[in-house]
Amino acid sequence: MTSPTVATQPGLDDLGTPLREVTFCVVDLETTGTSTTDAITEIGAVKVRGDQTLGEFATLINPCMHIPARIQALTGITDRMVAYSPTLPAVLPTFLQFVTPCVLVTHNARFDVGFLRRACVDLGYEWPGMMVVDTVGLARKVLLRDEVPNVKLHTLAAHFRTTVTPGHRALSDARSTVNVLHELLGRAGGLGVTTLEDLKEIEHRVPAKRRAKSSWASELPTEPGVYAFYAQRPGESRQVLYVGKSVNVARRVRSYFTASENRTYIDEMVRVATGVEATVCATDLEAEVRELRMIAAHSPHYNRRSKHQDRLCWVKLTTETWPRLSITYAVGDDQARYLGPFSSRVTAKEVCQVIHDAYPIRQCTQSMGPHASPTGCVLAELGRCLAPCLPDADHAAHQKLVLGIKQAWNHDVRPLLGIVGSHLRPLAAEQRYEQAAQITSRLELLTAAIRRWHRLVAVGRCPQIVAVRRSTVPSRPGWQINIIRHGRLAAAGFARAGSSVRQVAAHVLATAETVLPSPHDLPSASVEEAERVIAFLTSPGVRLLEIDGEWSMPLGAGIGEQDLPRWTLSPLPVAPPGDLNEVLPGSLPDAGQQEISTSIRRPRPS
Numbered sequence: 001m002t003s004p005t006v007a008t009q010p011g012l013d014d015l016g017t018p019l020r021e022v023t024f025c026v027v028d029l030e031t032t033g034t035s036t037t038d039a040i041t042e043i044g045a046v047k048v049r050g051d052q053t054l055g056e057f058a059t060l061i062n063p064c065m066h067i068p069a070r071i072q073a074l075t076g077i078t079d080r081m082v083a084y085s086p087t088l089p090a091v092l093p094t095f096l097q098f099v100t101p102c103v104l105v106t107h108n109a110r111f112d113v114g115f116l117r118r119a120c121v122d123l124g125y126e127w128p129g130m131m132v133v134d135t136v137g138l139a140r141k142v143l144l145r146d147e148v149p150n151v152k153l154h155t156l157a158a159h160f161r162t163t164v165t166p167g168h169r170a171l172s173d174a175r176s177t178v179n180v181l182h183e184l185l186g187r188a189g190g191l192g193v194t195t196l197e198d199l200k201e202i203e204h205r206v207p208a209k210r211r212a213k214s215s216w217a218s219e220l221p222t223e224p225g226v227y228a229f230y231a232q233r234p235g236e237s238r239q240v241l242y243v244g245k246s247v248n249v250a251r252r253v254r255s256y257f258t259a260s261e262n263r264t265y266i267d268e269m270v271r272v273a274t275g276v277e278a279t280v281c282a283t284d285l286e287a288e289v290r291e292l293r294m295i296a297a298h299s300p301h302y303n304r305r306s307k308h309q310d311r312l313c314w315v316k317l318t319t320e321t322w323p324r325l326s327i328t329y330a331v332g333d334d335q336a337r338y339l340g341p342f343s344s345r346v347t348a349k350e351v352c353q354v355i356h357d358a359y360p361i362r363q364c365t366q367s368m369g370p371h372a373s374p375t376g377c378v379l380a381e382l383g384r385c386l387a388p389c390l391p392d393a394d395h396a397a398h399q400k401l402v403l404g405i406k407q408a409w410n411h412d413v414r415p416l417l418g419i420v421g422s423h424l425r426p427l428a429a430e431q432r433y434e435q436a437a438q439i440t441s442r443l444e445l446l447t448a449a450i451r452r453w454h455r456l457v458a459v460g461r462c463p464q465i466v467a468v469r470r471s472t473v474p475s476r477p478g479w480q481i482n483i484i485r486h487g488r489l490a491a492a493g494f495a496r497a498g499s500s501v502r503q504v505a506a507h508v509l510a511t512a513e514t515v516l517p518s519p520h521d522l523p524s525a526s527v528e529e530a531e532r533v534i535a536f537l538t539s540p541g542v543r544l545l546e547i548d549g550e551w552s553m554p555l556g557a558g559i560g561e562q563d564l565p566r567w568t569l570s571p572l573p574v575a576p577p578g579d580l581n582e583v584l585p586g587s588l589p590d591a592g593q594q595e596i597s598t599s600i601r602r603p604r605p606s
Helices: 069-075 088-099 109-123 135-142 153-160 170-189 196-202 208-219 249-255 264-272 284-298 304-308 345-358 395-410 414-429 433-460 501-510 527-537
Strands: 023-031 040-049 052-060 103-106 132-134 225-231 239-246 275-280 313-317 325-328 337-342 464-470 478-485 488-496 543-548
Touching: 023 088, 023 109, 023 170, 040 069, 040 088, 040 170, 052 088, 052 170, 088 109, 103 109, 103 170, 109 132, 132 135, 135 153, 135 170, 153 170, 170 196, 208 249, 208 264, 208 275, 225 249, 225 264, 225 284, 239 249, 239 264, 239 284, 249 275, 284 478, 284 488, 284 527, 313 345, 313 395, 325 345, 337 345, 337 395, 337 433, 345 395, 345 414, 345 433, 395 414, 395 433, 414 433, 433 527, 464 501, 464 527, 478 501, 478 527, 488 501, 488 527, 501 543
Parallel strands: 023 103, 103 132
Antiparallel strands: 023 040, 040 052, 225 239, 225 275, 313 325, 313 337, 464 478, 464 543, 478 488
């Protein structure tokens, strides 16, 4: 069941800047030639917005060099004409002030902008960095090949019958380019180009079929949520291709149809897709969790992490008479002790190795029956195993080692670190640094695994946590409310500015999913979802409105005593009772205007 979508007025950031509101500055240059050693002889510029001319800029420039005869014949600009004209250092500051902060338009931007950039570099001015529109590239995109033989300015002016004829003089050519620009924008409107953002994309090499699908984004919400691209052929069921999340769904989906999206597999996905659908989420955490659950449910072909994610594995301390360490891919309800999860079996083996270095329990997998082996293995001869296979094996000593491992996993890892640290000192004294570095790396993996395990167990043991955080979106003031039960997101809601946070939270609680605890203290959710929940709970600005249970970690579990995060020292404080009872400032005081996510609900009784 989807969350209710609240209609909102999209902002300019979502719709883009309409072209009629954009100020363009059309520029043309005349030069002594086309090489990088030539100089500018004339600048002409026309500033326009819509069909209104806002200003013009025109001046001859003394290039401080001879103008070739062929250039004089082409442009009509002679050495005598520019002899008493200002030089470029005197003109450039005024020109830069005139064009900033407009959208710069030129016909053949590589030529004109190249000269202007070099001038800024030579004279020590910073290039303004405005957006540049090249009418040459724009004409190639919107005009058919059989309409015009080429895209020269004279050809386009004749084709559109402009009111100003270009004549190789800067100002007249700029005025003619203004007419050509307006005609080209009119043609581009038929291709869906109505905003400055659309104009940016049409100049890039975005296929027309891909760009045409950008209209899908106009029907999507501009709020936080998840979206799914899908393909559905006649007579076939819908196939989810790609799932994502965003704080602004419409804006994020629109980006898939632009040149900024250059991932090959995403380009293929957009070509295959026949539509996109979205679901509004009350909180950022709900969007993250929904994305994870949808990926797990549909296994979309183009979600890389769903296709190539590593299988999680765990290190298990068995419950045999002579316990040992084992690597498994699932946590079972067998009263054994577990540690993890690990992203790969190789990492789990490294952790097992450092534990065996500190506590030499048995590593073999053979059964320890009544008939003992007459000789021990190589590990026993090296003193790295107590050899329970021998007739005189000391079971009590082995159990003491097992107890040390349990202590390190469950309460305090520092004794284990001390034992392994005593092994590192001789290696350092003997300058066996590579071996010492390997052991240090294994210790880091072990402490990270213990810390990760305890973070998961701590949140999994809490029957309920009601956590709130103030919205960071200026256009959507209020409080995000998340109901977490045994590490699983059970419900989410949003209290708008002007409503009581506690009152909204009570409504959200009434719709929350019933979550039963897992049999092994881990969260009743996937590891990835639980870690997203933990990341939210430990993020700045989160306040606990209510907590059932004790959310805490052992003092020395997986971390050095000198570097303990504050939240591990004791249970997290709960927000004072009166802290969130006040009505937040705003214009929505009644409960009827509160948003509550009903997508994660308690099952109805049959």
